[in-house]
Amino acid sequence: MAYVKHVYESLKAGVDVLWIGARTTANPFSVQEIADTLKGIDIPVMIKNPVNPDVELWIGAIERINNAGIRRLVAIHRGFSTSEKSLYRNDPNWQIPIELKRRIPDLPIITDPSHICGKREGLLEISQKAMDLNFSGLIIESHIHPESAMSDALQQLTPSALGDMLHKLIIRKAEVENGTLATLEELRTDIDKMDDAIMEVLEKRMKISELIGRYKKEHNISILQSKRWDAILQKRTEMGLKKGLSNEFIETVFKAIHEESINHQTKVMIADKE
Secondary structure, three states, X not given: OHHHHHHHHHHHOOOOOEXXXXXXXXXXXXXXXXXXXXXXXXXXXXXXXXXXXXXXXXXXXXXXXHHOOOOOEEEEEOOEOOOOOOOOOOEOOOHHHHHXXXXXXXXXXXXXXXXXXOOOOOHHHHHHHHHHOOOOEEOOOEXXXXXHOOOOHHHOEOHHHHHHHHHHOOOXXXXXXXXXXXXXXXXXXXXXXXXXXXXXXXXXXXXXXXXXXXXXXXXXXXXXXXXXXXXXXXXXXXXXXXXXXXXXXXXXXXXXXXXXXXXXXXXXXXXXXO
């Protein structure tokens, strides 16, 4: 098997750390092959996120390697493929590594700004975001003559430029100091109250969706009304822009709300058939 041979040859050559790539992580069978080969071997293993934004698939790969007895594990956040237009080569989709950190708090997460950006522009921004999220480190590609690099030339920095960029990074405190805790807790309490209000509004909205579902059922109208949905999304996106909210955020929120609304209407539609 190819993956067994790769592991064997790496170990035979004295490689210190193994690296599982994004496409391999996306294939549970390939990861299991590697895990079976690593049983009884004590070596650090870095596991890239899968190409698609699926935290369960990423965790599954980590668990398979961990179950083989490997304890020195590191997650590599290199961004995710997307069919939508993006500023990045691979969309960072920060919520995925954030969820991984929540689920496995002690697992080191290293962000790969080079593969996320695909070009030198934006490396500092992505690196700073990773540090602000208290991730464990960065992987940044460097080349003495980037223009001569045989691959990924656009995303590489000279050693000097890399040093300059690293000096610009701000490393913030991981823990809250006692002097600022009271103010922070007050603000968090305000956030909690707002979140409670959002949940109540969403509950009311879904109840209205169920009423709409009953009306559509009685009048034999299909659930999905594309023109209505397009109008909602355009209106909310324009409103969000005026309120300082990004298009990406508004689309994500309202697509999720729309999907849940469809789910509630669907339950109403099929209620009599069960």
